[in-house]
Amino acid sequence: MSEQHITRLxxxxxxxxxxxxxxxxxxxxxEVKEIIEKERPxxxxxxxxxxxxxxxxxGNRWKDTDIFQIIKDKKATLLLMNLAISSFQRRMAKQFGISPGQEMIQxxxxxEQIGADLVLADRNIQITFSRIWGNLGWKGKAMLLTQVVAGIFSRETISEEELEKMKSQDMIDSMLQEFTTHFPRLKTPLIDERDQYLAQKIKEAPGNKVVAVLxxxxxxxxTKQIHHSHDLERLSELPPKSKLPKIIGWSIPxxxxxxIAYTFFANPTAGIQQTISWIxxxxxxxxxxxxxxxxxxxxxLTAFLAAPLTSLNPLLAAGWFAGFVQAYMRRPSVKDFDTLSEDVFSLKGFWNNKVTRVLLVVVLANVGSSIGTFIGGADVIRLFIQNL
Known part of the structure; x- marks a missing residue:
């Protein structure tokens, strides 16, 4: 077999x-099957x-998903992001007639076939996502969300030959350099930290011969990090939550x-106008x-009624209430969960699947409420100034 994609240390x-x-x-x-059978690590x-x-x-994990629990646990946006991020990879995998991650399954x-020990060497995906999000600024978050949404609707195809070229180290290095330029804060938790984590887990793996599928x-x-020691506990720490969003979240309402209370006291008519504008x-x-x-x-209707109240309480969100009603009125079936991984390939699938429809209701209701909060708040201030 070719040694082009194999590094021996x-x-x-x-x-x-x-x-x-x-x-x-x-x-x-x-290639994975051949190297493991040949080397017998x-x-x-x-x-x-x-x-x-x-x-x-x-394989049937989606059947046990409770959409109400997802909304209650505030994971609707995270699940929607996960689905969107995986859609491009799944689309390419479908193009070549294989399952995404087939080399890991292999x-x-x-x-198992040769009786070797198995080590799950990567860091918990939720920790990685948390550290990614925590390391991005507002500009980085906006750029990442834009790229993710664009990835859902992309119809880009790629040849198997191009995939093999992407596996060459020179190409990878140049891709990472470009990645760093566009998302400098994203590369650290997504690539660098995981390189350190993976290197330490591989180094600690039992036995005298270890094959790592990466x-x-x-x-x-x-290849560089395996020569150094790394603290897995430090790399697994969740980033501290900033108090600033909570302070802002309570300060605005x-x-x-x-x-509004002061305006009501000074000019009840203007206070009523402010209240109507806010609602x-x-x-x-x-x-x-x-x-x-x-x-x-x-x-x-639920979103309309809930938003003016939830905008005054940072612990609540209009999208949760709208999402609960959507899930109750259009409860996703087992079929919707079964076809979820296929439906995320397209805009039509995203809108037609009842699971993603609920997630979209939650996210877009919250986005709309946020926009309404800023515009409504500005109008409340305008009316206040006019009636000083």
Missing amino acids: HINDKEYILVGTAHVSKHSAD DTVCVELDDQRYQSIRE GIDSA GAAHVPGI IFILAI LWNGSFSAIGTALAFGHPLAV
Whole structure:
């Protein structure tokens, strides 16, 4: 077999064989099978955490999903982001007739077949997402969301030959350099920290010969980092939550209520105008967001009624109430969860699947409410100044 995508390291009487793969390449899966059967290592490490390993092993995991619990746990946006991020990879995998992550599945199966130990070497995906989001500024978050949304609707195709070219280390290095330029804060938790985490887990793997199945982007970094020691606990820490959003979240409603209360005291007619303006701006934009998600009419009405109140309480969100009503009136079926991974391929699928419809209702109702809060708040201040 070709050694082009294989890196061999010898450290302290142990041999490490790093296999760089493309996550949607059938050739990569075949390469993984061949190298493991040929080398017969003591341990096989795969670039998976326990959560993703369980997802691979439990093909019907969506059937057990409780959409109400997702909304209640404030995970609707996170789930929608996860689905969107995976849509492009899944689309390419479908193009080549394989499952995304097939090379990882092959690594697991081959390890079992030769009786090798299996090590799940990657960091927990939720920790990685939290550290990514915590490291991005407002500009970075906006750029990332734009790229994610664009990825949903992209019809880009790529040849198997191009995939193999992407696995060369020179190409990977140049891609990472461009990635760093556009998202400098994103590269650290997504690539650099995981290189360190993966390197430490691979180094600690039992046995004298270890095969590691890795995305090609990680091979150059791991090759460097495996010669150093890394603190896995530090790399697994969740970023501290900033108090600023909470302070702002409570300051705005207190400020708005104080202005309306003072205006009512000084000029009741103007106070009534402020109240009506606040209700209409908040309710209307949240309702529009829900309508754009093709929410049920009762969900649209719920968003309109809830937004003016939830905007004054940072612990609540209009999208949660609209989402609950949408899920109740258009409860997702087992079929919707079964076809979820296919439906995220297209705009039509996103809107037609009842699961993503609920998630879109939650997200767009909240976005609309946020816009309405700023416009409604500005109008409340305008009326206050006019009546001084």
